Amino acid sequence: MKNRKLLTVIIAAILCMTVSVGIAVAYFTDYESARGGAVLKLTGQTEIQEEVKDNQKIVKIENVGETDMIVRVMVYGDERYLEVPEAKNWKKGEDGAYYYSSILKPGESTDPELLANIKEHEPGDESTFDVIVVHEANRVIYDEDQKLEVPAGWDEGIVKSIKAE
Amino acid sequence: MKKRNRLSKRTTALLVAAVLLLAGGTVSGTRAALEIRSELFRAHFYLNHLQVHLIENGDDVCGGSNNLNGQTKVTGKLATSLGYDGDNKLGSVEPGKYYQEEIAAENGQDIDQFVRLTVRKYWAKTDEKGNVIMKDGKPEKAANMDPSWIHLMYDGEEGYNTSAWFENPDEATDESHTYYYNTDLDGGATSANLFDQIMIDKKIAEKARTIETKDGNKKIYTYVYKYDGATFFIEADVQAIQTHNATDAIRSQWGVENISADYDDPAHDGTGSGSLSLN
Numbered sequence: 001m002k003n004r005k006l007l008t009v010i011i012a013a014i015l016c017m018t019v020s021v022g023i024a025v026a027y028f029t030d031y032e033s034a035r036g037g038a039v040l041k042l043t044g045q046t047e048i049q050e051e052v053k054d055n056q057k058i059v060k061i062e063n064v065g066e067t068d069m070i071v072r073v074m075v076y077g078d079e080r081y082l083e084v085p086e087a088k089n090w091k092k093g094e095d096g097a098y099y100y101s102s103i104l105k106p107g108e109s110t111d112p113e114l115l116a117n118i119k120e121h122e123p124g125d126e127s128t129f130d131v132i133v134v135h136e137a138n139r140v141i142y143d144e145d146q147k148l149e150v151p152a153g154w155d156e157g158i159v160k161s162i163k164a165e
Numbered sequence: 166m167k168k169r170n171r172l173s174k175r176t177t178a179l180l181v182a183a184v185l186l187l188a189g190g191t192v193s194g195t196r197a198a199l200e201i202r203s204e205l206f207r208a209h210f211y212l213n214h215l216q217v218h219l220i221e222n223g224d225d226v227c228g229g230s231n232n233l234n235g236q237t238k239v240t241g242k243l244a245t246s247l248g249y250d251g252d253n254k255l256g257s258v259e260p261g262k263y264y265q266e267e268i269a270a271e272n273g274q275d276i277d278q279f280v281r282l283t284v285r286k287y288w289a290k291t292d293e294k295g296n297v298i299m300k301d302g303k304p305e306k307a308a309n310m311d312p313s314w315i316h317l318m319y320d321g322e323e324g325y326n327t328s329a330w331f332e333n334p335d336e337a338t339d340e341s342h343t344y345y346y347n348t349d350l351d352g353g354a355t356s357a358n359l360f361d362q363i364m365i366d367k368k369i370a371e372k373a374r375t376i377e378t379k380d381g382n383k384k385i386y387t388y389v390y391k392y393d394g395a396t397f398f399i400e401a402d403v404q405a406i407q408t409h410n411a412t413d414a415i416r417s418q419w420g421v422e423n424i425s426a427d428y429d430d431p432a433h434d435g436t437g438s439g440s441l442s443l444n
Contacts, residue, residue, distance in 0.1 A: 008180060012187055027407055027413075027417060028215045029405060030217045031217065032403050033403075036398065037396055037397050038396070038397065039395070040396070042392060042394075042395075043387070043388065043393040140259055141259065141367050142262040146262070
C-alpha cells in the first residue's frame with residue numbers, strides 16, 4: 001500500500017516536471033544588467049589665508065571642500081592709501097570685487113595671491129586704518145548652455161567668462 | 166484470516182482520473198513540440214544561443230556574459246563617466262552639467278536578435294556618514310527625492326533617441342522605462358545609442374540655508390544645501406530575444422502583450438530583417 005502511494009506520487013511529479021521543462025526551453029533569450037551612481041557634494045568649503053608683510057596684505061583662498069568653487073574677494077580700507085592691482089587670474093569687476101578667473105578645484109589655492117598694497121602716507125598724515133578682506137565662494141552650477149550660473153550679486157560678465165569644464 | 170490491502174473503488178477512480186489528467190497535459194505538450202518540428206523549427210536549430218552586451222560609452226560594462234536562455238545574471242558597473250569607482254567610492258557630479266552617458270546594446274553573436282533596454286533611475290538612502298544603505302544587495306531607494314531630477318538625454322535634449330527606439334508606455338513608471346529597438350539587431354552589430362548624456366537638475370541646489378560661525382575675528386557664513394550628499398543610481402538591463410516567432414516569444418518570456426514582431430528570414434540562417442512595433 002505504502003509503495004503504491006509512493007509510486008503514484010513519483011509518477012505524478014515526473015509528469016509535472018516533464019510539462020514544466022517543455023515550457024522553460026521554449027525561447028532563446030539573454031540579458032545583461034548593470035548599475036552605477038554618483039554622489040552630489042553640494043556644500044563647498046573654502047578657507048582664506050592672510051599675511052601682512054612689508055606694507056602688503058597677501059591673500060590666498062584655498063578650496064578645502066569636495067566641490068568645484070568660484071571665488072571673489074572684496075578689500076576695504078582707506079582708498080587714498082590702499083591699492084589692489086589686478087593680476088594674472090585676478091580681474092576687478094564692476095562691483096569693485098576681485099574675481100578669480102578659474103574654477104577652484106578641491107585642494108587647489110588661488111595662484112598667484114591677491115596683493116593689497118598700503119602706500120606711503122602723505123607727510124604729516126598719521127591716520128591709521130584697517131584693511132578688511134571679505135572673501136566669497138560659490139559652488140559651481142551649470143546653466144542650460146553649459147556656462148557657469150551667476151550667483152546673485154556677482155559680476156555676470158566675469159563669471160560667464162570663467163571657463164567651464 | 167489475512168486482511169487484503171485493497172484500495173476502495175473511489176480512491177482507484179480518483180487515481181485513474183489524476184493519471185489521465187497529467188497524461189493529457191503531457192500529450193498536449195508533446196503535441197506542441199511536434200507542431201514546432203516544422204521547417205521553422207529547423208531554422209531554430211542554428212540559434213544555438215543568443216548573446217547580448219550592455220554598452221556604456223563604447224565599452225561592455227558587464228565584461229561579456231555568455232548565457233544560454235538568460236540563466237545567469239551578470240551585474241556590471243554603470244556610469245563610469247561619472248566617476249563610479251567600486252562599490253563604496255562614488256564620484257561627484259555638478260548640478261546642471263552634462264556628462265557623457267552613451268547607452269546601447271551589442272549583439273554578441275552572428276545571428277539576428279530583437280533587443281529592449283530597461284532603464285531605472287532613483288535616489289538612494291544614505292546613512293549619517295554618507296554611505297549608501299544597501300538592502301538585499303541593492304541600494305535602498307529614497308522615496309522623498311524626485312527621480313525626475315535625474316535627466317537622461319539624447320542629442321542635447323531631455324529624452325531618448327526616438328529615431329531608433331520606442332518606449333512601451335505600458336511598462337513605464339516614474340523611475341523605470343523600457344525601450345524597444347525598432348529593428349532587429351544584426352549579428353555582431355551595436356545599436357544606436359538610446360541615451361548619450363546625463364544631467365542632474367540644478368534645482369537640487371536651490372534649497373540651502375546659511376550658517377554663521379566665528380573664527381577669531383573672522384565671521385564665516387556657510388551655505389548648507391539640503392540635498393548635500395544625495396546619491397543617485399542608474400540601472401540598465403538589456404535583454405535580447407530570438408527573432409523567429411518573436412511576438413509569441415516576447416509575450417511568453419517578457420510578459421508583454423502589446424508588442425508585435427515582424428521578421429523575414431528567407432535564407433533560414435538568422436540573418437534576415439525585421440522590426441518591432443507597438444500594437
